[in-house]
Amino acid sequence: GAGVSQSPSNKVTEKGKDVELRCDPISGHTALYWYRQSLGQGLEFLIYFQGNSAPDKSGLPSDRFSAERTGGSVSTLTIQRTQQEDSAVYLCASSLVAGEDYNSPLHFGNGTRLTVT
Amino acid sequence: SQQGEEDPQALSIQEGENATMNCSYKTSINNLQWYRQNSGRGLVHLILIRSNEREKHSGRLRVTLDTSKKSSSLLITASRAADTASYFCASYQAGTALIFGKGTTLSVSS
Numbered sequence: 320g321a322g323v324s325q326s327p328s329n330k331v332t333e334k335g336k337d338v339e340l341r342c343d344p345i346s347g348h349t350a351l352y353w354y355r356q357s358l359g360q361g362l363e364f365l366i367y368f369q370g371n372s373a374p375d376k377s378g379l380p381s382d383r384f385s386a387e388r389t390g391g392s393v394s395t396l397t398i399q400r401t402q403q404e405d406s407a408v409y410l411c412a413s414s415l416v417a418g419e420d421y422n423s424p425l426h427f428g429n430g431t432r433l434t435v436t
Numbered sequence: 437s438q439q440g441e442e443d444p445q446a447l448s449i450q451e452g453e454n455a456t457m458n459c460s461y462k463t464s465i466n467n468l469q470w471y472r473q474n475s476g477r478g479l480v481h482l483i484l485i486r487s488n489e490r491e492k493h494s495g496r497l498r499v500t501l502d503t504s505k506k507s508s509s510l511l512i513t514a515s516r517a518a519d520t521a522s523y524f525c526a527s528y529q530a531g532t533a534l535i536f537g538k539g540t541t542l543s544v545s546s
Contacts, residue, residue, distance in 0.1 A: 352533070352534070361524065361537055361539050362479075362524070364534075364535055378533065412479070424469065425534060430477075
């Protein structure tokens with residue numbers, strides 16, 4: 320079946336512009352995560368959605384970052400007034416359910432590489 | 437914030453040798469997971485070990501967990517060039533967000 324799909328795969332934008340990154344999770348997965356990975360670094364948690372519950376936004380680095388998930392499926396990560404330090408690979412993942420009680424592995428997309436010039 | 441920290445940061449071995457990567461974590465866990473990331477790709481789940489398990493095997497992978505030391509290790513036996521990738525441990529921290537370490541970059545040369 321189809322895996323997690325992210326678009327675009329690459330995005331180059333000018334400093335100060337807004338960008339939208341899209342994630343299509345695996346059908347039936349109720350949990351959706353966004354992570355950021357800077358060059359050669361580990362994954363930085365940004366935000367996660369679980370079903371209809373309020374999202375956990377504790378990882379968002381600033382109020383320029385926001386995300387929404389429509390209809391419990393597709394998610395969009397928006398970065399307003401982009402800065403050069405926003406340059407990174409943005410990874411989306413989904414799982415059947417969230418939480419360590421359920422042992423659901425995460426399935427990742429291949430990411431969107433964002434370059435802010 | 438990082439829940440797990442992998443060691444070493446980088447490892448270079450020859451094909452056929454074993455590779456061992458270690459992970460230390462900070463808070464109590466119910467389970468710990470290991471993922472692999474090939475260059476330019478997303479992460480792929482390898483194995484999950486529960487807190488009441490001490491060792492788990494999957495093919496050429498062996499994972500151990502020592503909850504008293506808050507540490508885990510991933511052993512890849514008889515490594516192949518195709519095992520070249522970054523390996524991450526991950527566990528849940530204070531809620532339901534899965535937090536990853538910085539990873540170990542493994543290079544296997546033929």
